Amino acid sequence: MNLFATVITHTQPSSNYRGESAENRTVIQKITKGRYEYAVISPEAFKNALRDTLAILGLPCNRKRIHDEEQLAVEFQDYNDAEAYADDFFMGWMIAAGKNDRNKILEDIRKEHGEERAKRFTFKRDSILRTNLAVAIEPYRYDTIFTQSPKMLGPWSNAENSQLLHREVSYTAYQYPFALNLEDCRPHPDWTSTLLQAIGQITDVSGNHARSYFDMSPASIVMRLTRKLAAGYHTYGFKVDESEKHTFPEVIQGIKNNDLPGEEFYLGGKLVNDLDAETKKELETKNVHLYTNCQILLEHIAEQVYQYLTSPKGE
Amino acid sequence: MLNIHVVAPFAAFRTFSTGSYRPTAGFITYSAAYGLLLNIAGIEMRQQDPKYPATLIKKGLPTVKIALGVLETPGRQSIYQQLHNYPVGSTNKENLVRTKYNKNNIAPVRRTFLSNINAYICVKDNLELEQQILEGLSGNITRSYGLPFLGDSNFLPDRLEVVYELQPAKWFIKVNYEMRNIPQQVERLTIKIDRANMAYTRAENFMTTEVPSTTIPEDAWVEVGY
Numbered sequence: 051m052n053l054f055a056t057v058i059t060h061t062q063p064s065s066n067y068r069g070e071s072a073e074n075r076t077v078i079q080k081i082t083k084g085r086y087e088y089a090v091i092s093p094e095a096f097k098n099a100l101r102d103t104l105a106i107l108g109l110p111c112n113r114k115r116i117h118d119e120e121q122l123a124v125e126f127q128d129y130n131d132a133e134a135y136a137d138d139f140f141m142g143w144m145i146a147a148g149k150n151d152r153n154k155i156l157e158d159i160r161k162e163h164g165e166e167r168a169k170r171f172t173f174k175r176d177s178i179l180r181t182n183l184a185v186a187i188e189p190y191r192y193d194t195i196f197t198q199s200p201k202m203l204g205p206w207s208n209a210e211n212s213q214l215l216h217r218e219v220s221y222t223a224y225q226y227p228f229a230l231n232l233e234d235c236r237p238h239p240d241w242t243s244t245l246l247q248a249i250g251q252i253t254d255v256s257g258n259h260a261r262s263y264f265d266m267s268p269a270s271i272v273m274r275l276t277r278k279l280a281a282g283y284h285t286y287g288f289k290v291d292e293s294e295k296h297t298f299p300e301v302i303q304g305i306k307n308n309d310l311p312g313e314e315f316y317l318g319g320k321l322v323n324d325l326d327a328e329t330k331k332e333l334e335t336k337n338v339h340l341y342t343n344c345q346i347l348l349e350h351i352a353e354q355v356y357q358y359l360t361s362p363k364g365e
Numbered sequence: 366m367l368n369i370h371v372v373a374p375f376a377a378f379r380t381f382s383t384g385s386y387r388p389t390a391g392f393i394t395y396s397a398a399y400g401l402l403l404n405i406a407g408i409e410m411r412q413q414d415p416k417y418p419a420t421l422i423k424k425g426l427p428t429v430k431i432a433l434g435v436l437e438t439p440g441r442q443s444i445y446q447q448l449h450n451y452p453v454g455s456t457n458k459e460n461l462v463r464t465k466y467n468k469n470n471i472a473p474v475r476r477t478f479l480s481n482i483n484a485y486i487c488v489k490d491n492l493e494l495e496q497q498i499l500e501g502l503s504g505n506i507t508r509s510y511g512l513p514f515l516g517d518s519n520f521l522p523d524r525l526e527v528v529y530e531l532q533p534a535k536w537f538i539k540v541n542y543e544m545r546n547i548p549q550q551v552e553r554l555t556i557k558i559d560r561a562n563m564a565y566t567r568a569e570n571f572m573t574t575e576v577p578s579t580t581i582p583e584d585a586w587v588e589v590g591y
Contacts, residue, residue: 052504052512069445070473081442081480092446093519113467124449126465145466146418146451155466173413174420176511182375182519229521231512277504279405279513280525286374 051232051358053273053351054281057249057344058187058225058288058296058321060269065195065219066256067091075194075216086189089220091266093181095256096226099266100179101137103248109136109241129159131167132175136241142175178234179245184226184255184266187290193219223269227285232358239359243352250348268344270296270321273351276314283310288321296321302329305336312336318347366489367498368531371401372524376439376515377478380555381563387448387476389516392439392537394554394568397516398431398486399589404513405525406497407506410591419560427494428590432581433554434485434534435573443477482515482522485534487581490588502527533577536585540570548572556589 067090069079080087098115105111112135116123132139147155152173160168194216201212228249235242255266270288274281287300298321304310312333318341325333325340333340341347371393378390378397393401403410403426412423449468460469488495500506502525514521540551551570559565574582 079444081444082440083480090444092444094446123471125463126467129465130467143467146468147466148418149415151466152415173418177518178511180512180514180519180521182521227521229512231510234511279502279504280522282524284372284374285521285523 051275051277052279053230053232053275053355054227054285055229055271055273056225056227056281056285056288056298057268058270058290059184059223059264059266060320061187061221061223061290061294062264063219063221063262064089064186064224064264065217065262066264067095068256074214076218078190078218078220080190081183081185083185088188089186089190089222089224091184091224091226091256093183093226096181096184096252096266097141097177097179099252099255100245100248101141102254103252104136104140104244107244107248107251109244111135111137113137129155129162129171130175131171133170133237136238136245138175139238139241140177140179140245142177144175145173147173178230180229182227182285184224185286186220186222186224187288188220188222190218190220193221195219223288223290224266225286225288227281229281232355235355236359239356242359243356246348246352246355247345250345268319268348270298270319271317271344271347272298272301272321273316273318273347274314275316275351275354276311295324297324302333305338306332308336312338315339316341316347316351318342319344366487367495368485368487368528369402369498369502370524370526370528371482371484371486371515371522373482373515373520373522375442375478375480375520376482376517377476377520378516380553381566385472385474387474389441389477389479390554391441391479391550391552392435392554393433393482393484393486393515394556395431395433395587395589396555396558398433399429401513401515402429402431402486402488402494402498403427404510405501406494407501407510408494408497409510414561417561421561422558422591424591426591427491428588429491429494430489430586430588432485432487432489432585432587433537434487434531434581434585435483435537436485436532436534437481437483439479439482441477442480443475445473445475447471448474448476478517478520485528485531489586499527531579531581533579535573535575535577536582537571537573538582538584539587540572548575556587557591 069077130138130143197215199213289297305312316339322340378394412421452470555568557567
C-alpha cells in the first residue's frame with residue numbers, strides 16, 4: 051500500500067528559501083513556469099524541519115543541527131541505525147567509505163554496540179519518506195522590503211557600519227507533495243504514525259524563519275491510499291482563486307466522473323470547507339473521506355496506517 | 366511491446382560530475398528509464414561491494430529494447446543549495462568522527478533539474494519483463510523497493526500508465542553524423558552505466574525526430590541490459 055499526498059499552506063508573506071545574495075539583496079529561490087517565476091522551498095529544507103519536529107514529538111533522532119559554528123553544521127550522536135533512530139529510518143543516509151574506513155567503522159560499532167549491531171549496519175539506506183519542492187501558488191512579483199540592520203558597538207561589533215538590506219518577499223501559499231511506501235514503514239508503525247502527525251504541525255522550514263515566522267502546516271490536504279505506484283493525478287494540482295478559495299479540480303472532477311476511486315481519497319481543511327453543498331454530497335456518495343481540519347485528518351490517517359502496519363502483510 | 370506514459374513535475378538525470386555545478390541530461394536517459402522499469406517490476410538491480418564506496422549494478426539483469434518519446438520538451442531549472450559532501454584531500458578529515466563518517470562538509474552548489482516531464486517509455490523484446498512491469502503497475506506485487514522516482518528520490522512521477530494508443534511524439538534516435546540537418550539540440554544520453562569503471566559507461570548522442578509521430582521509428586530502439 052502507498053500513500054500519496056499534496057499539502058497546501060495558507061497564503062502568507064514568505065522570504066524563506068534564499069539563494070545567492072546579490073550585493074545587499076537577499077534573493078529568494080525561484081523556478082520558471084510558463085511566463086512567470088515562482089518561489090520554491092527545497093525538499094531538503096522540509097526534511098530538516100521535519101527532523102526537528104520528530105525530535106520535539108519525542109522520537110529518537112541521530113542527526114542534529116549545530117547552530118554556533120563558523121559554517122552550517124550538523125552533528126551525529128551515533129553511527130546510523132534505522133532501528134534506533136527515526137530520522138535514520140525515514141530519511142536514510144549515505145557513507146562513502148573505502149575499504150580501510152569500512153573496517154574501522156565496523157570495528158567501532160562492534161566495540162560500542164556489539165556484534166549484532168555491526169552485522170545489521172549498512173553504509174547506505176534510501177529515504178523512505180519522499181518529498182518534493184514546495185512551489186509558490188502566486189508568481190513572484192518583484193516585491194522587496196527595505197530593512198536595516200543596526201551598527202553594533204562594543205566587543206561584539208562585526209561591521210563598521212549599519213547594513214541596508216533588500217529582502218525579496220512573496221505573498222503566497224506553497225504546495226508540496228509527499229509519499230510513503232507503507233511496506234517500507236512496517237518495522238516502525240508507531241514512528242510512522244508520529245511522522246504523519248508531525249507533518250500536520252510542521253514549521254520552521256528553511257533559512258529565514260528566525261526572522262519571519264512562516265507556518266508550513268497544511269491549510270488543505272489531498273491524500274490517496276492506494277496500491278498504485280504513482281499518485282495518478284497532478285500532485286501540484288491545488289488552485290487558489292482571488293477570494294483565496296482552495297480547489298483541486300482534477301481530483302474532485304476525477305472522482306465525480308469515476309476516473310478516480312473516491313474511497314481511496316482523503317480531503318481535508320480549507321478545501322473541504324470551501325466545497326459547495328452539492329459537491330460535498332456527491333463526494334460523500336463516492337465514499338470520499340472528508341475532514342474540515344487537516345490535523346484531525348492526519349491523526350485519523352495515522353491511526354489507520356498504524357492498524358495496517360500492525361496487521362499481517364497484504365490486509 | 367509495452368508503452369508507458371510518464372508524467373512528472375520534476376526530474377534530474379545527473380551526468381557523472383562533481384564541483385559546484387551539478388548538471389542534468391536534457392531528458393530521461395536510457396539507463397534511468399531502464400532503472401525505472403526495473404523499479405516498477407520490483408527487480409533489485411543494486412549491488413553493494415565493499416571494495417567500492419559507490420553502489421554498483423548487478424550482472425545478469427534482463428535485456429530489453431527501449432524507445433523514448435517526447436510529448437513535451439521539459440523545462441530546465443536550477444536552484445542554489447548548501448550540499449553536504451566529502452571534501453577532496455585531507456581537508457576537515459577530523460570532522461568525519463563528528464559526522465560518524467557521513468558527509469562532513471557543506472559547500473554551496475547549483476543543482477539543475479528538469480520540469481514538466483511528459484514522455485513515453487516504450488519497451489519491447491522481453492515479454493517476461495513486460496509482464497512484471499504490468500504486475501508492478503497494477504500494485505499486484507508486494508514491494509520492498511521504495512517508490513519509483515525520476516533520477517532523484519524526491520522526484521516522483523504523477524502518472525505511470527500503460528497506453529495502447531500513442532499520441533504523436535518526437536522520438537529520440539541516435540545522431541548519425543552522415544546526416545544532413547543535425548539539429549542544434551543534441552542530447553548525450555547514457556545507455557548503460559558502470560560506477561566501478563567509468564570507461565565501461567556507455568553514452569551516445571541522440572536527437573529527436575523532427576515531426577511528431579505515433580509510429581516509433583526502428584532506429585529509436587536502444588538495447589539496455591547488464
